[in-house]
Amino acid sequence: MTGAPARRRAASACAALALLLATAPPARPAEIALGGARFDLPAAFEDWTRREANDGLLFQRVYEPTGPRGRKGMAILLVAKPRPASGPFDAAFTGFVRGIKQVPSEGKPLTAKAGETLDGHPIRIEQRCCRSSDGLRMGAWFVGIAAGGSEHYLMLLTLQLEREAEKPVREAFQALVRSYRPMRDDRGFVLAPKSGDGGMEGLYARTETRLMPNAFGGMDFIADQATLLFDKSGLYTTELPRDGDIARHCRTAVASCGTYALKGGWLSAKSIDRVEVENAFGLTKRSSETFARTGDGIKIGDTTYATMPPFAEGHRFSGTWSHTFGSSGPTGAVGGARTLSLAPDGRFTREGSTGFSSTGGVIDGGTTVAGHSRRPVQSGRYAVSGFRITLTDEAGGTESLSLFAPDRDSDKLLVIDGANYLKQGR
Template sequence: MTGSPSRRGAGGAWAALAVLIATAQPARPAETALGVARFDLPAAFEDWTRREMSDGLLFQRVYEPSGPRGRKGLAILLVAKPKPASGAFDTAFTQFVRGIKQVPAEGKPLTAKAGETLDGHPIRIEQRCCRSSDGLRMNAWFVGIAAGGSEHYLMLLTLQLERETEKPVREAFERLVQTYRASKDDRGLALAPRAGDGGMDGLYARTETRLMPNAFGGMDFIADQETLLFDKSGLYTTEMPRDGDMAGHCRTEVTTCGIYALKGGWLSANRIDRVEVENQFGLAKRSSEAFARTKDGIKIGDRRYATMPPFAEGHRFSGTWSHTFGSSGPTGAVGGTRTLTLSPDGRFTRESSTGFSSTGGSIDGGTTVAGHSRRPLQSGRYAVSGFRITLSDEAGGTESLSLFAPDRDTDKLLVIGGANYLKQAK
């Protein structure tokens, strides 16, 4: 690409990339048009220098070291002008990646994804690291989108960037890609139900168990509550919105949300079509599964979900609930308990403790390091409404957590903030 950081440009990374543009102008956080494409430029790129080239837009910023031992870093954002369709999108994407001089073409990418956008366009996403061809610490994210008669390519390249600096830059790049509209009818990463979508509302849950490897070389038994919260509009989420606003939640936590449509009539539906967002770049996952209503919930494919009734406004509890967690293996263990006591007068107390041990470095396998911590007792008042419990402590702090009871007509198990709390026997 002419004028871009490509293999055609000779010289080191800094000579090719770190030149400040005399004619640079601040990027504006507004809609930007580039050929047939449009995108919203996040405010994070406002103070980057900007260069308009024959083959696209180049943004860059030099970051000064944050400490005496730090090193100067550089970030490059490239939004290429849309190109006519090549007829071989996968090959063209590979050539785009290999055309960036500082990114070694050899070896497998750190991550590689391929699929469709919400607008139905083929998309490819690739991340590469960890050393540039010039020996600098490097991270690069590449995105390619094929939209009808055109192909679109975007890249974020960071060199020597400290982790705390790189994270917001990467997130800003993700937001830019989310708003990228490759053709005039595109919506970008916007979960907007259409006419005919939706039809259900309420919370449904099922218990899912699995074994998962842990950091100590052992296996943990995990029992989670898989939840689906449906809105009649056609939106659904796998996480509970903090303030009950489904639409607002799905704008900010898009990877936890999706769109659904019932097929076969509202009461006699026999299939459910879903579109969900797989990652922050807008990769969409589409599915169509058998659907049925059951006596106490719904069935999707071979998975049964029970209806979770909401708690009444001002509901009161009486008792103490505990959440216990832990991991163990040949090299150590960590575990702890959180307890929450709720009384009928609307008061709560909670505390937690955590302990750990490590056998690392011990010849005979005995414990070499151990520790224990306890969180100070917290107390205050609680309020319940629907699927939320709000804890207001005596120090003036407030915390709102999701809440439901998986077992009907009993509070022996409460799921609070996504964690299972068992009621203690009196």
């Protein structure tokens, strides 16, 4: 749908929300106060139209199509004014979701999460889609926070938004939610270890395997390296920072980080307390598990991790490593390979290829479409330090990737940027 009819339908779907709040926007500070709550407005929302009234704040923006077949889209951000608690939080949150008539609220949501914020307040998150009553493509995120006898609600609604625009809008909404501070003494999302936290340092890993459904109706066998990188300060992450800076990494890749405290110190600890960030909205999980040192690693609860030693500064490799991937099922298949050759003189060569096929009909075979693409060969010099390899190509461009070897006595398997690379030949 394009042109005036689509614009009229989009306007109709948003009319009730737009009528919630009206008046001209004032100047926008970095920190916004709303009925005793505070939040930081991400830069992505600064050029949106802002309206305010007694009910709260509404921000909206119209997106023009980016191509000849594109469609005009719209995004609406609602930050409701805090209201007194009206009963059990779960029931109140459900009432808020159902109160937005433009969004289908029946049936199961795509995503439903419940937990706590870093400040310890109950939080609920729901994602819903996909069509409005007018037939427009729709997506909505709802967030509710209960704190100090009050309820706080936020919502992001997208209508006909192209995928290229939707991701940065969603990420900005997640950042806003993380910054939301319902109480005067709240800090928002500040992942800072407390006094007495920390005490451990190093990388620990274990191999995990599982079966996962894929988009072609089949099952994929997945073998991953589950990692825990601890910093003495009390931070830890499940993903290796590309630049080696865990504090900087945890400010952006928030859903991979947390804090920890060893009870009894590194040498005699019997338990470990962790605050784990579960998603980009800042929902957290607190846990306390048994802890023990093993001969070559650690054991947390019933899970054992092996110590991963870092590579020495200037370490050199000799050989070619390949990472292969693929998915297949009744409706098609996709697969490919990436190779990385590392020479003792410090040079590297990298290339890759991908192929796919898709069948239009499962019963009668239908039409099969296939394709293949090859990544241009890249070469240059590499440098290794700790858990990092930096590739510098012939044009001077650099790329830093995480690196470790699960087997301390062999380089047959290298985990590069989270992917398993097997050494070719002997």
